[in-house]
Amino acid sequence: MGEIILFGELGEFLGNRIQIELPESFDKQDILELLTKGYPNQAQDIAKCNVAVNQTYIYDEQIKREDAREIAIIPPVSGG
Template identity: 45%
Template sequence: MKELKLFAYLAETLGDTITLQLPPTFDKEQILQVAAAAYPLMKAEIMTCNVAVDQEFAAITDTFVREEVGEIALIPPVSGG
């Protein structure tokens, strides 16, 4: 099990953190897919999020080992004005 930090409207809707069962190794897409499967009503919003692992944005090609990861965050898109 791994705890994910949430921000913006995800945190307002689901709380500051969620706990998910991630595989032993995973990538950005798998994090989003597992989160979307756990919260299907928020799937569209989750799938547009950026993912930060240990306070660095995850690239689509990055692979992570669950036991080596300290923090995962889902960061919804933001707009400025």
């Protein structure tokens, strides 16, 4: 199991921290797909989010589960 920290509206709807079963290794898309399966009603919001592992955004790179001390789901941020 792995703990996921949620920010923004997802954190408000689902709670700031949730537990999910993590594969041995994963990338951004893997995490977003796991969340979408667990929370299909939030699929549109989840699809727009970024994933950070150990406070660094990840994209296509594979992360080993044992190296992921902190996983965060971060919604898009706009400002001006």
